[in-house]
Amino acid sequence: MVIREHGTPAPSLRERKRERTRQALVDAAAEMFERKGYDETTVAEIAAAAEIGTRTFFGYFASKEDILFPDSDARARTTIEAIVNRDPAEGPVDVLVRALETVAETDADMVSPMAAVRMRLFRTVPAVRGKALQIQMSAQQEIARALQAAFPDELDRVGAAALTGALTGAVNSALDALMDDEDAATVALDADRLRERVQQATELALRTWRS
Structure with a gap:
C-alpha cells in the first residue's frame, strides 16, 4: 500500500479507475445536456459515451438527476x-x-x-x-x-x-x-x-x- 505524505493511503488502482469512469460520466453528461438538452439525453447515451453499460451507470449514480x-x-x-x-x-x-x-x-x-x-x-x-x-x-x-x-x-x-x-x-x-x-x-x-x-x-x- 502506498502512503501519502499526510498519512492517508493512496487510492488503489481499482479506486483510481472507478474515479476516472465516474468523471467520464460527469463530463459526458455535462456535454450532452448542453448540446442536446436535459430531457433529450438518456442514461444509456451517457453510459455509452463513458464506455460502460447502462446497468453499470447505476453503480455510480442513482438517476440522471443525481449526476448533476x-x-x-x-x-x-x-x-x-x-x-x-x-x-x-x-x-x-x-x-x-x-x-x-x-x-x-x-x-x-x-x-x-x-x-x-x-x-x-x-x-x-x-x-x-x-x-x-x-x-x-x-x-x-x-x-x-x-x-x-x-x-x-x-x-x-x-x-x-x-x-x-x-x-x-x-x-x-x-x-x-x-x-x-x-x-x-x-x-x-x-x-x-x-x-x-x-x-x-x-x-x-x-x-x-x-x-
Missing part, C-alpha cells in the same frame, strides 16, 4: 468535519464561515462545466430543481445536527437550524442574483468572482449572528 450533483455529499461532509474538528476558540458562525471557505477552495465541481449546466437546469427543469432542493434540505439537516451537537450551550435545535439556513440561503441567493446579471457559464467558471460574491453574501447574512 456529483459532489454534494462531499460538501456536507467537509462542513461537518470543520464543525467536529473546530478550534476551541471558534464560535458557530466562525466555524460555518471557515467551512464554506474550505468548500469553495477545494470543491472543483463548484467551478466546472457541470456547475454551469446545473445552474441553468435548476431554473428550467422542475425535476432538477426538486432534486437540488431535496439535496439542500438533507445537507442542512445534517449540518444543523452537527452544529447543535458541537455547541449545545449556545444553540438549541431551532437555533442551529436557523443559523444553517441563513448560511445556505445566503449562498443560494448570491448565486441566483449572479445568474440574473450574467450568463451561467460565466458565473460557474469564474472561480475568484464566484467565491468573492458568495463570501460577501455570507458575511452579510451572518452579521447579526456575530453580535
Whole structure:
C-alpha cells in the first residue's frame, strides 16, 4: 500500500479507475445536456459515451438527476468535519464561515462545466430543481445536527437550524442574483468572482449572528 505524505493511503488502482469512469460520466453528461438538452439525453447515451453499460451507470449514480450533483455529499461532509474538528476558540458562525471557505477552495465541481449546466437546469427543469432542493434540505439537516451537537450551550435545535439556513440561503441567493446579471457559464467558471460574491453574501447574512 502506498502512503501519502499526510498519512492517508493512496487510492488503489481499482479506486483510481472507478474515479476516472465516474468523471467520464460527469463530463459526458455535462456535454450532452448542453448540446442536446436535459430531457433529450438518456442514461444509456451517457453510459455509452463513458464506455460502460447502462446497468453499470447505476453503480455510480442513482438517476440522471443525481449526476448533476456529483459532489454534494462531499460538501456536507467537509462542513461537518470543520464543525467536529473546530478550534476551541471558534464560535458557530466562525466555524460555518471557515467551512464554506474550505468548500469553495477545494470543491472543483463548484467551478466546472457541470456547475454551469446545473445552474441553468435548476431554473428550467422542475425535476432538477426538486432534486437540488431535496439535496439542500438533507445537507442542512445534517449540518444543523452537527452544529447543535458541537455547541449545545449556545444553540438549541431551532437555533442551529436557523443559523444553517441563513448560511445556505445566503449562498443560494448570491448565486441566483449572479445568474440574473450574467450568463451561467460565466458565473460557474469564474472561480475568484464566484467565491468573492458568495463570501460577501455570507458575511452579510451572518452579521447579526456575530453580535
